Amino acid sequence: MNDAANPVMNAAIEMRGVSKRFDIQTGVVHALRETDLDIAPGEIVGLLGFSGAGKSTLLRLMNVLETPSSGTVRIGGRDLTGLNDAELRAARRKIGMIFQQFNLLSHDTALENVAFALRIAGVGKTERDKRAREALDIVGLSDKAGSYPAQLSGGQRQRVAIARALVNEPGVLLCDEATSALDPHTSLSILRFLKDLNKKRGTTIVVVTHDIKVASYICSRCAIMQDGQIIEWIDMADPKPESSLGRFFMETAKGWSDDTVLPEENA
Amino acid sequence: MINALFEYGGLLQKAVWETLLMVGITMTVAVVLGGPLGLILFLTSRGGLIEHRWFNEILGYAVNVLRSFPFIILLVVLIPVTRFLVGTSIGPRAAAVGLSVAAIPFFARLVEQSLRDVPIGVVDAARSTGASVLQIVRFVLLPEAMPALVSSFTVTAISFIAYSAVAGAIGAGGIGDLAIRYGYYRFESEVMIWCVIVMFALVQAVQWLGSWAARAVDKR
Numbered sequence: 320m321n322d323a324a325n326p327v328m329n330a331a332i333e334m335r336g337v338s339k340r341f342d343i344q345t346g347v348v349h350a351l352r353e354t355d356l357d358i359a360p361g362e363i364v365g366l367l368g369f370s371g372a373g374k375s376t377l378l379r380l381m382n383v384l385e386t387p388s389s390g391t392v393r394i395g396g397r398d399l400t401g402l403n404d405a406e407l408r409a410a411r412r413k414i415g416m417i418f419q420q421f422n423l424l425s426h427d428t429a430l431e432n433v434a435f436a437l438r439i440a441g442v443g444k445t446e447r448d449k450r451a452r453e454a455l456d457i458v459g460l461s462d463k464a465g466s467y468p469a470q471l472s473g474g475q476r477q478r479v480a481i482a483r484a485l486v487n488e489p490g491v492l493l494c495d496e497a498t499s500a501l502d503p504h505t506s507l508s509i510l511r512f513l514k515d516l517n518k519k520r521g522t523t524i525v526v527v528t529h530d531i532k533v534a535s536y537i538c539s540r541c542a543i544m545q546d547g548q549i550i551e552w553i554d555m556a557d558p559k560p561e562s563s564l565g566r567f568f569m570e571t572a573k574g575w576s577d578d579t580v581l582p583e584e585n586a
Numbered sequence: 587m588i589n590a591l592f593e594y595g596g597l598l599q600k601a602v603w604e605t606l607l608m609v610g611i612t613m614t615v616a617v618v619l620g621g622p623l624g625l626i627l628f629l630t631s632r633g634g635l636i637e638h639r640w641f642n643e644i645l646g647y648a649v650n651v652l653r654s655f656p657f658i659i660l661l662v663v664l665i666p667v668t669r670f671l672v673g674t675s676i677g678p679r680a681a682a683v684g685l686s687v688a689a690i691p692f693f694a695r696l697v698e699q700s701l702r703d704v705p706i707g708v709v710d711a712a713r714s715t716g717a718s719v720l721q722i723v724r725f726v727l728l729p730e731a732m733p734a735l736v737s738s739f740t741v742t743a744i745s746f747i748a749y750s751a752v753a754g755a756i757g758a759g760g761i762g763d764l765a766i767r768y769g770y771y772r773f774e775s776e777v778m779i780w781c782v783i784v785m786f787a788l789v790q791a792v793q794w795l796g797s798w799a800a801r802a803v804d805k806r
Contacts, residue, residue, distance in 0.1 A: 420707050
């Protein structure tokens with residue numbers, strides 16, 4: 320299809336003046352205030368914050384699942400906000416995404432779920448089954464190809480979702496609370512897989528989470544988000560948080576204690 | 587009781603066929619027109635894949651107007667239309683017009699609700715892989731909603747078996763018509779009882795088939 324026109328590996332993400340406003344009955348919600356953001360190719364970056372901070376909105380703006388109210392989004396140098404519908408859909412094939420609730424098709428087997436991403440791109444059945452099998456093999460689920468999502472554990476479902484996200488060989492992988500619904504050891508094994516993927520393929524990964532353990536394990540740096548904006552960036556190799564929210568997160572990385580200072584409601 | 591069955595068995599059999607004919611036509615129209623209408627209502631609604639505020643409101647309003655008609659009044663109001671389409675205002679084919687007009691918005695709302703129950707995240711995931719609206723409808727929304735759509739079909743079919751009996755009041759033919767003419771006007775209670783028994787069997791059969799089909803398509 321339009322693959323030649325799309326960046327393949329190591330895509331950078333650049334956002335300029337991006338905001339998202341929702342008009343609701345009671346007024347206007349600024350889900351994301353004007354934000355600039357640069358993510359280098361091959362980086363693993365976290366978006367860290369509490370519920371409603373705007374981190375999922377920011378992530379969903381990266382593949383334009385949400386249309387920005389202002390600003391531009393560039394992936395691999397290409398401005399996604401200026402594309403028509405067909406171009407945007409072609410561009411999205413090179414931006415994988417996984418979700419907290421896995422979001423698999425319940426009436427399709429694991430193999431069919433993975434092949435779905437190829438099917439909609441017009442890949443023929445033989446070719447897409449072959450590539451879907453390879454993708455399932457990479458996530459370690461070759462033996463579950465014929466299982467329906469209902470027959471799989473949470474971790475296995477997320478692996479199928481990862482295989483679906485990777486089958487088009489994206490340069491970017493967006494993870495929306497991808498391990499929040501999983502128990503700790505399953506979470507760690509998924510995160511290890513993502514870290515390994517980043518090392519082997521150089522895939523740029525953006526991780527939305529409210530869990531500092533996730534962020535400090537996998538991310539090289541993290542945006543601390545509050546009230547629809549990034550309030551600071553933290554270098555995870557040498558964290559020096561300045562905001563009370565940033566300090567709260569870094570402090571709780573070691574665990575909770577009676578002395579943990581809760582962040583102010585609005586920093 | 588049994589004697590009545592021998593005496594009126596032929597009438598009863600004819601009535602069953604007329605009811606099946608009415609409901610068959612009605613359900614075909616409901617699926618062919620009401621199904622797409624429900625889909626369009628869903629897609630154009632707030633936050634939908636092809637959100638279109640005023641179009642959705644007009645459509646929703648039209649559906650509500652049709653649905654708020656008491657059924658028997660709708661049948662009477664539609665008599666000119668029925669005459670034009672079928673050439674007569676009595677008999678099962680004529681009644682099927684009114685039944686169909688009532689079934690379209692009925693089924694459309696159930697389809698809309700069934701689609702609304704598909705988790706939005708599954709649609710997000712499909713969009714994130716680059717699926718178009720048509721692909722999402724075909725590969726995600728309809729298959730994921732299929733158990734609910736089958737149940738909606740069953741509910742509609744059963745409701746319109748009952749409505750077809752109401753249509754008997756204006757000479758539709760079918761089981762309801764038989765029950766009214768013989769059971770009610772001529773005080774032949776046994777005919778009435780047989781009519782009720784047959785209706786009950788019909789509804790049970792449809793419900794049983796519908797539940798079986800809904801389970802068969804459900805992989806959750």
